[in-house]
Amino acid sequence: MPPLLQPPHHSIQVNFDEYCQQKAAPPGSSSYYALRQAPAGRQPLLTALFALRREFEETVKETSDPAIGRTKLAWWQNEIAALAAGTPSHPVSKALAAHLGGGVEAAYPALQTLLAGFEMDLDQARYLDYPNLRRYLQSVGGTFAALVARASAQHPAEAEAWAAPLGHALMLAQLVAELGNDARHGRIYIPIDEMQRFNVTAADLINRKYSEAFTELMRFQTGRARAAIQAALAALPAGERRTQRTLRAQAALALAQLDEIERDGYHVLHQRIALTPIRKLWIAWRAARQR
Template sequence: MDDSHPFPDEFSPVGSSYYYAIRFSPRRLRSRLALAAALYLAIRRIPVQCADPAVAQEKLAWWREELNRSHRGEAAHPVARRYPQLLSSLGLSEDYADSFLSRVEWEITPTIPADWVAVENHARDTTGFLTELLTRIGGGSNDQLRVAQELGCFLHHVEVLRNLGRDLRTKRCYVPLEEQRRFGLAPADLLGLKTRSELDQMLRERAKALESRYRQISAVSTTSALGPVVRLSAIAAVLLQELSREGIDLLRQHTSLTPVRKFWAAWRHR
């Protein structure tokens, strides 16, 4: 494969979580890891970047066709042009991203998931798509691919928690109905940021459950092929600690880590 994709690039700039996750990987892998992250982020960010669902649908449709064109050697976008080489080097089929694309389409006009099983399935086809691809690039075994999926789900759940306030303000909600009912809440309570004590309890309990999940997964994960995924998860675990302390306040702000904190979290798993 022609490892010509730049690193860092606009999707893994210096100071970002993706930069540090990839930077501590072997030099020979960085270009392909950056390419995988670029493909994922270019598509995954469409529902957030496009306020108009019609525009988002049009942009996603363009990416679908661009990936199809890439397999015919007709793609225009540099990420799409290099994508077939990546798939070929890993022995993956042309439809590898189909489930991922379908899940992103759901996010453009989402409905509230019924339960955590639905959220988990969504996580496996979105963030899990990326973590599995990164691990394949590193030569991961089947066991490591399973761990990568678990870490991908963890990353997704932390992302949902961190972005909950932003998503609610744009009429999106990824907290399942069963969880809302367990705390005596309804979608209107979340969208209106009402019933403070119940919301605060739900958010703190969710953060605690995610911290426990991370400890269990990290106990069986090793760096090697999982390197960039382990580092992304380590950074997310530090972020989760901040979110856990904030409780309901996280609904009114968008918490981020400084580049220095990201660096140290990733460095410990280099």
């Protein structure tokens, strides 16, 4: 196998559940605390899904050469097909095969959509307007949340309708928190027309230029993300609230992080504003137990 077609991580002999845990949810991370709220029997599958998303994300966002990124994504496309055929080789896809069981075939289209969503990062670094950005948010955030929701939902066939909007909203919050890092890597997810409306340029973001205009832009972005999360939580069916502890914990953590960003004056261009592990633990635990 040529070097560029090697799997992104090929220490295949490691325990696949341990690999997924290290990849998706290292201790102290928001994912760690959100995943711990899930029923014990569902945690391995959910952790594998989070690990797969992280693999895709690293492939496109931590690869400087787009050609290499495309080669790695092509490898993952083949690996997802191998998962569907029952012959996975990567620790994450082995974990998915083990924990999805007979559900692999049903999950296959969503896994393809998720991968295609991340592929957009290799094709597009700017978005003209919000409808244009929405395609990305739906492909990545909405699809992933639907996969997570179906893993433990009472009515999996209905999960996408209420889970996808929450995933979309969580992506909006993530883009606010990661704005500075994304800009440094040449990706700006704030729509061009919105930046023009607030008189903020791409150069301002890349050069970490704070201003009143930037503050107003971020107030708008943060407000939209917060409202979207709250609306999606309100639409969560009452009968699914207990089954969706991981997504609810993620939502609570995202809202708390947005509040922290707001309190800090939206200084996200030179740093990533994060919650402390003890706050994450408390917020996730409390959110998962609210009725």
